[in-house]
Amino acid sequence: MFRTLCALLLSLHAIPAMAQTAPTPAANPRVELVTTEGRIVVELEATKAPITTANFLRYVDQKRLDGIKFYRTVKVANHFGFVQFGADGDVKRLLPPIRHEPTTQTGLKHLDGTISMPRLAPGTARAEFTISVGDQPSFDGDPTKPGDNLGYAAFGHVVEGMDVVLKIFDAPVSPTATDRGSFKGEIPEAPVKVLTVRRVKAQ
Numbered sequence: 613m614f615r616t617l618c619a620l621l622l623s624l625h626a627i628p629a630m631a632q633t634a635p636t637p638a639a640n641p642r643v644e645l646v647t648t649e650g651r652i653v654v655e656l657e658a659t660k661a662p663i664t665t666a667n668f669l670r671y672v673d674q675k676r677l678d679g680i681k682f683y684r685t686v687k688v689a690n691h692f693g694f695v696q697f698g699a700d701g702d703v704k705r706l707l708p709p710i711r712h713e714p715t716t717q718t719g720l721k722h723l724d725g726t727i728s729m730p731r732l733a734p735g736t737a738r739a740e741f742t743i744s745v746g747d748q749p750s751f752d753g754d755p756t757k758p759g760d761n762l763g764y765a766a767f768g769h770v771v772e773g774m775d776v777v778l779k780i781f782d783a784p785v786s787p788t789a790t791d792r793g794s795f796k797g798e799i800p801e802a803p804v805k806v807l808t809v810r811r812v813k814a815q
Contacts, residue, residue, distance in 0.1 A: 641665075642771065642812040643672055647682070648805045649780060652743075652773035653812060654727050660718045661767035664729055664737075667710045668767065669811070671739060676705045677809040682780050683791060684798050691745055695780050696730070697806060698740035701792060709738045714753035714762040722748035722763075725770035725777070734762050743770060745781050780804050 640659065645652040656665040671677050676699070684696035699705040712734035715721060722728060726744045728751065731737035742764075744751070753763035770777060780800075789799040 644812050645809050646807045650776035652776050653771050654768045655771045656768040661713045664713050664765045664767035672809050680806045681803040683803050686798050694742040694744050696742045706738050709736050713765045716753035720766040722751040722766050726766050727768045729765040743777050
């Protein structure tokens with residue numbers, strides 16, 4: 613199943629990653645996504661996945677995610693799959709790609725509510741993000757699998773608003789619409805808009 617979902621997950625061209633040095637992580641930050649369906653809060657694993665977390669926070673702090681949409685829903689089974697949001701090909705929003713942090717390195721897992729970065733080749737991820745609905749072990753790195761076997765880069769999890777994620781997941785998808793020729797049967801009939809994405813201030 614991993615190979616099938618990997619082939620479908622992105623249609624963007626691979627771009628070589630630029631070298632990065634991970635910043636010294638602070639306490640795990642939280643980020644609030646205010647959507648037209650409600651509020652979602654994610655807690656980021658700054659210590660375990662510092663490069664991927666720092667990349668997401670750059671998009672947040674530069675307000676590059678304001679106005680994006682949850683533009684893709686993959687329903688493998690009842691309450692099992694993922695929702696995807698991000699730049700969706702809008703080059704004006706993009707920052708350079710980052711080095712891949714596989715789950716074999718971070719120790720994280722793709723569990724229900726995990727936020728992650730899909731990619732094509734390792735080191736091509738930029739501004740696409742998924743939230744898992746149900747546990748997704750096939751997205752974890754696994755050296756016993758064929759191919760590059762590095763999986764996707766999990767870097768946090770939903771701590772508030774999983775009901776909003778499920779509302780997005782359960783909304784109807786078009787049987788015919790595509791996104792630049794891809795993702796047929798996975799495009800929401802009414803994509804949910806992300807109004808703002810901001811850090812949650814510590815109490």
